[in-house]
Every structure is written in C-alpha cells, then in structure tokens.
Amino acid sequence: MxxxxxxxxxxxxxxxxxxxxxxxxxxxxxxxxxxxxxxxxxxxxxxxxxxxxxxxxxxxxxxxxxxxxxxxxxxxxxxxxxxxTFLHRVQVPRQKRKSPEVEANGIQLLIANVFMDNTQCPDVCRLIGKHQPDIVLILEGNETWRQALSGIEPDYPYRQLIPLENTYGMLFYSRLPMRATQVRFQIQDDIPSIYTQLQLPSGKWIHFYGVHPMPPSPTEHYRSTERDAELLLVGREARGLKGPIIVAGDLNDVAWSHTTRLFGRVSGLLDPRIGRGLFSTFHAKYFFLRWPLDHVFVSHHFTVNSLRRLPNCGSDHFPILVALTYAPDPERIDDIPEPEGNDLEEAKEKITEALSANQSDTDDVKPA
Incomplete structure (x- = not known):
C-alpha cells in the first residue's frame, strides 16, 4: 500500500x-x-x-x-x-397575518451568552436598544455585567437577576409583567435556571423557562448526565403544564443530538429552527467550528414571526432574536411530539442518576 x-x-x-x-x-x-x-x-x-x-x-x-x-x-x-434545512417542512408555522389582535399576542425574545470576561458591554446595550425585545435573557452575566446593563432597567421594570462569577450567572429582563417567578438550582447547586410566567399585552399568561446547564468537556464536567438531566427535568415538567410554554437558553447541546431530540419528545415542545436553518451560534470567532447551542423551544400554541442570528458583540456566542405570536390552532394538536419507546424511562434514569450524584457530592462536603 x-x-x-x-x-x-x-x-x-x-x-x-x-x-x-x-x-x-x-x-x-x-x-x-x-x-x-x-x-x-x-x-x-x-x-x-x-x-x-x-x-x-x-x-x-x-x-x-x-x-x-x-x-x-x-x-x-x-x-x-x-x-x-429549507427542504424540510417547518415545525413551527410562520405567522403571516398582522392585526391588532396578533400584535397583542406577540412576544420578542433576545438570548445572548455574552461571555463573562467580555468587555464589549456597550455593544450589547446598543443591540438591545436597537431591537427593543420584550424579554432579554443574558447568560454568563456576573456583577460587572449587571452593572453594565443597569441602563436598560428603566425599559425593563420586571427583572430576575442572578449575577454569578462562575460563568453561569443569569440576568433576565422583561417588559412584560411576571408572576410565580422561581430561581431554581435543579441539579447542581451553582447552576441556576429561571421559571416564571409572563403576561402578554392581550392578558394571556405564558410559562417561561431560562436554562444554561453545564456542558460535558475536559474543563467543565467529565460527563453529560447533569446537563441532560436538567433539560429533561424541564421537559418533563413542561409536558404536564397547560397553556403556552417557552424554553430558552444556551443548552450546551446541539439541535440534532439524541438528548435534544429526547427533550423534544418528552416535553412535547417544538423547535422553530426545523425547516428554517441551522442558526449556529457557537463558536462566533471560528466559522469552521460552529454549531447551534442557543435554543428556543415553544409549545404548539405559537407561530414564528422571525428568527434571526444577530451580530457578535465580543462573545464566543452569537445572540439569537426570535419573535413569536400566541396563535393557538386546534389542528396543530397532532404536531405535538410524543415520547417513543423507552423515552420516559431513559429520562427518569438520567434524572435519578444526576440527582443521586449531586446529593452524594453534597454529603461529601458536609462537616463531620
């Protein structure tokens, strides 16, 4: 040879x-x-x-x-x-008709993993000012970022701010009224997530989850169990809720992975990317190493007005901007993903394993 x-x-x-x-x-x-x-x-x-x-x-x-x-x-x-790709049928239909009723049921969300040590804070503020989203989810936000974004607070009277120095801080800003807000540490005691309910201008309340689980990597965690379990905990809870649901954040997982597809089937939520494109958000600085890590999943109650990847503001992630409309259609009930085979058993096993491991770690550090 x-x-x-x-x-x-x-x-x-x-x-x-x-x-x-x-x-x-x-x-x-x-x-x-x-x-x-x-x-x-x-x-x-x-x-x-x-x-x-x-x-x-x-x-x-x-x-x-x-x-x-x-x-x-x-x-x-x-x-x-x-x-x-555009060859596939869209999973979340496009909202074509515009009317005062449609406007009153609209919600625009900006997700930005800003990279904690990034110093281009004014660029992020300008991006928010330009697009004027209804809600802003900032990931990797620490106290420096909280202070840098204080200028947007008058426009966002409803907030849940969790600045942390471990790259898992979460800063949530909303123009829409909030209720039943919870900061959760579901799997790991230093990795927060947010649950809240948001009121659309029409008066309709929607469930919202903001998530940012830890990825499997040599510098973060040696396995993916904790990441998978956090997503599946959210998915399992979402399946049991009534009414419209949005799950958003940096999932530290790609759209086509087994875990993300399992999350879709367990939660019954839909991916607006399907039929529209990859919208790869990471890594912003290396075009040959990009994949979709930042996601928005929605229940069948929503349609999509627009889905955009925004310009980078010094981070290793591109921000994502999505405009949705609450427009329930009884005929779309059949489009809801359903668990297959042993999906529910697999989800339960992952959650149990992660919770057990986390409890063991907690017990190990307790004083004698």
Whole structure:
C-alpha cells in the first residue's frame, strides 16, 4: 500500500469512526463531544469522497473501505442535518397575518451568552436598544455585567437577576409583567435556571423557562448526565403544564443530538429552527467550528414571526432574536411530539442518576 492509499484509508477511517461515535450511549465527554461537529463531518465526508473518486478510485480491498465509510458517514450526517434545512417542512408555522389582535399576542425574545470576561458591554446595550425585545435573557452575566446593563432597567421594570462569577450567572429582563417567578438550582447547586410566567399585552399568561446547564468537556464536567438531566427535568415538567410554554437558553447541546431530540419528545415542545436553518451560534470567532447551542423551544400554541442570528458583540456566542405570536390552532394538536419507546424511562434514569450524584457530592462536603 503506497502513501496515497494509506492517506485515503486513514482519512476514511477517521471520518467514518468520528461520524458514528455519538451513537455510543455513554455520557463521557470524549464520547459526547462527537454530537457536535456533524455538519463539519458531513463536509469532510463529501470532500473526501470526491477526492477519492478523482484521485484514487480503487475498488479493491482494503481501499473499498474508503468510499463505503465516507458514503455511510455522508448519508448519516445528511439525515441529521436535513431537518434544519429549507427542504424540510417547518415545525413551527410562520405567522403571516398582522392585526391588532396578533400584535397583542406577540412576544420578542433576545438570548445572548455574552461571555463573562467580555468587555464589549456597550455593544450589547446598543443591540438591545436597537431591537427593543420584550424579554432579554443574558447568560454568563456576573456583577460587572449587571452593572453594565443597569441602563436598560428603566425599559425593563420586571427583572430576575442572578449575577454569578462562575460563568453561569443569569440576568433576565422583561417588559412584560411576571408572576410565580422561581430561581431554581435543579441539579447542581451553582447552576441556576429561571421559571416564571409572563403576561402578554392581550392578558394571556405564558410559562417561561431560562436554562444554561453545564456542558460535558475536559474543563467543565467529565460527563453529560447533569446537563441532560436538567433539560429533561424541564421537559418533563413542561409536558404536564397547560397553556403556552417557552424554553430558552444556551443548552450546551446541539439541535440534532439524541438528548435534544429526547427533550423534544418528552416535553412535547417544538423547535422553530426545523425547516428554517441551522442558526449556529457557537463558536462566533471560528466559522469552521460552529454549531447551534442557543435554543428556543415553544409549545404548539405559537407561530414564528422571525428568527434571526444577530451580530457578535465580543462573545464566543452569537445572540439569537426570535419573535413569536400566541396563535393557538386546534389542528396543530397532532404536531405535538410524543415520547417513543423507552423515552420516559431513559429520562427518569438520567434524572435519578444526576440527582443521586449531586446529593452524594453534597454529603461529601458536609462537616463531620
């Protein structure tokens, strides 16, 4: 086997193995990291397959492995990415009609993971001033960011501010009245989430969850169990609620992962991205390493007016701006995702494991 044959074979093996590692249902970060780069792997598979057909085109063993692996990888990545293209039917329909009633049931949300050490605070304030969203969810907000954003407070009389110095602070600003607001530390005692109810101008109350779980990574957490459990706790609660629901935040997970799709089925919530595009928000500074980490999920009561990725303001995330309308349609009841197979059992196991581990950690640090 010459050098070119060895190179193509090694390339095919790498892309093939990397493409399917995420199917291993282990929560270790070095497995779960392969949930993320499926678009990049799809590009690598396509480029490698074209190059092999042009320069190698050897159909004998073991070179036959190269087109086989690359074709399988390309097909699998395409299947994962396809829902987030314009070729797929939208999961949340577009709101076409405009009227005073529609305006009174509208809500515009801006989500921005600002990167705690980012110093471009005035740019974020200007972005908020330009788009005038009804609610603003700032992630990685610490005391410095709370003070920097104090200028927007007159426009947002309803607030829940949780500035933290651990990159998991959460600053929530609303023009809409709030009630039943709760700050929750559901899995880890230093990772907050927000639950509240917001009143639309029409008088309708909606449920809102703001989340930012910890990702699996060598610098954050060695496994994804805690992240998955927090999302599934929210999803399980959302399934039992009546009325319109919005879940938003940096999920530290991609739209096509097993966990995010499981969350959709457990919660019964819909993804406005489906049928519209990837809207990749991370990493803002490296175009070749981008995937959708910042999400908005909605119940079937909503339609979409617009969904936009906004310009970067010095963070490693792009902000997301979404405009929704509460427009319930009885015919859309059939569109609600339902749990499949052992989804509910899997969700329960993940939640139980994460809660048990967190309780053990708490017990370990208690004084004797």
């Amino acid at each position: 010459n050098f070119a044959e060895s190179l193509f074979l090694g390339y095919g093996l790498f892309v093939g193995i990397a493409s399917f590692l995420n199917l291993i249902r282990l929560d270790y970060w070095w497995i779960r990291m392969w949930d993320f780069p499926h678009f990049q792997l799809m590009v690598l598979a396509a480029v490698g397959l074209v190059a092999w057909l042009i320069f190698q085109n050897d159909w004998t063993w073991p070179q036959l492995l190269v087109p086989t692996l690359l074709t399988a990888a390309l097909a699998y990545q395409g299947w994962l990415i396809y829902p987030y």
